[in-house]
Amino acid sequence: MSGQVFVIGHPLVQHKLTLMRMKDTSTSSFRQLLREISVLLGYEVCRDMPLTMTEIETPIAPMMAPVLDGKKIVLISILRAGGGILDGMLEILPSARVGHIGLYRDPKTLTAVEYYFKVPDMMADRDCIVVDPMLATGHSAVAAVDRLKETGPRSIKFVCLLTCPEGIREFHSHHPDVPIYTASIDIKLNDHGYIIPGLGDAGDRLFGTK
Ligand code: URA
Numbered sequence: 001m002s003g004q005v006f007v008i009g010h011p012l013v014q015h016k017l018t019l020m021r022m023k024d025t026s027t028s029s030f031r032q033l034l035r036e037i038s039v040l041l042g043y044e045v046c047r048d049m050p051l052t053m054t055e056i057e058t059p060i061a062p063m064m065a066p067v068l069d070g071k072k073i074v075l076i077s078i079l080r081a082g083g084g085i086l087d088g089m090l091e092i093l094p095s096a097r098v099g100h101i102g103l104y105r106d107p108k109t110l111t112a113v114e115y116y117f118k119v120p121d122m123m124a125d126r127d128c129i130v131v132d133p134m135l136a137t138g139h140s141a142v143a144a145v146d147r148l149k150e151t152g153p154r155s156i157k158f159v160c161l162l163t164c165p166e167g168i169r170e171f172h173s174h175h176p177d178v179p180i181y182t183a184s185i186d187i188k189l190n191d192h193g194y195i196i197p198g199l200g201d202a203g204d205r206l207f208g209t210k
Pocket of ligand 1: 134
């Protein structure tokens with residue numbers, strides 16, 4: 001079974017992504033653009049979320065109106081660059097709960113090593129949206145979702161800004177049940193595990209650490 005991949009081709013997303021890719025884009029612009037794109041990706045990822053009806057009163061009349069159960073949504077940020085997407089998504093999902101998974105990439109083996117894991121309780125009732133800007137080798141994403149599945153969430157979706165064929169293949173070979181939402185599938189990985197053409201190191205560009 002191969003998994004689903006949704007490429008968000010909306011012109012606003014594509015335009016902002018191009019600005020983010022440019023090597024001379026400043027840290028503050030990069031951060032602002034990631035926040036804005038994340039709002040738009042969040043809009044797409046919520047497209048099929050279930051609504052329940054609740055009774056409200058408008059100034060004119062009572063009515064039954066649809067609502068999302070925001071408390072059932074958990075945004076899971078993969079540290080550290082996931083924080084850039086998290087901020088944008090929280091703007092449109094302010095009631096969402098938040099979990100964090102800390103993984104670092106072993107520079108020699110490129111495999112993921114966990115150093116932090118904290119998610120809300122009652123995961124069986126919750127729909128998770130895992131966020132990480134770059135789905136590159138796929139090792140961290142696979143490890144994060146492996147770990148998350150141990151908590152038994154109701155559903156999991158994965159949102160990234162960029163990915164590549166190698167990352168999608170690796171991720172879906174382990175988690176074909178988890179759909180990927182992305183703004184672009186780039187050409188390939190280089191020998192250091194970076195996406196080509198990509199945008200460089202998302203964490204460094206977001207936090208200005210290089
Ligand atoms: N992580 C990044 O930040 N950039 C890449 O291109 C790959 C992994």
